[in-house]
Amino acid sequence: MATKAPIMVTCPRCGALTPFTPQNNWRPFCSKRCKLIDLGDWAAERYRVPQAPESSSEDEPPDT
Ligand SMILES: [Zn+2]
Numbered sequence: 001m002a003t004k005a006p007i008m009v010t011c012p013r014c015g016a017l018t019p020f021t022p023q024n025n026w027r028p029f030c031s032k033r034c035k036l037i038d039l040g041d042w043a044a045e046r047y048r049v050p051q052a053p054e055s056s057s058e059d060e061p062p063d064t
Helices: 032-047
Strands: 008-010 017-019
Touching: none
Parallel strands: none
Antiparallel strands: 008 017
């Protein structure tokens, strides 16, 4: 009987191999740090307001 090997996944943050097991609280990340960093990035992305470029083509020409 072969011992059941844990499924290994690569951490989306740093690329380290980490076991995808119920014991791994940070799966699919390798550590709490990587998970927090990734969530932080996601939040930063979410709160970043996209700046629309100034467009003057919509201005009405003063031709009266
Ligand atoms: Zn990692």
